Amino acid sequence: QVQLVESGGGLVQPGASLRLSCRGSASLFRDNHVYWHRQAAGEEREFVGYINTDGSVYYSETINGRLTISKDSARFTISKDNTGNTVYLQINNLKPEDTAVYYCHSSSHWGQGTQVTVSS
Secondary structure (H helix, E strand, C coil), rough: CCCEEEEEEEECCCCCCCEEEHHHEEEHHCCCCEEEEEEEECCCEEEEEEEEECCCCCEEEECCCEEEEECCCCEEEEEEECCCCEEEEEEEECCHHCCEEEEECCCCEEEECEEEEEEC
16 A cells, blocks of 8 residues: 655754655656645645656745745745655745645645644
């Protein structure tokens, strides 16, 4: 059975960086997009971005209160390692509002999440 396992979260100060990992299977990630979401306590799950099967990456962006999809992000970077079985979410210049549980998912498979807490 396919499992997705996130790791890399932790407690960091504002301005720090983290690289979250989502480990799955190369075949799953080869044939399906891999998405990152996050959910803050008491909030709805929020889409962060995804990496396409062809390696293209897309990020959510809110402009004037409207959610859009962009190929660029000022603070987030999604990538895949050379083995193809791990997808990363790099977050730079972390802010307290980034505090959330971060999840990856691909096809119908979800990980258990990794907690990111940003606090001084």
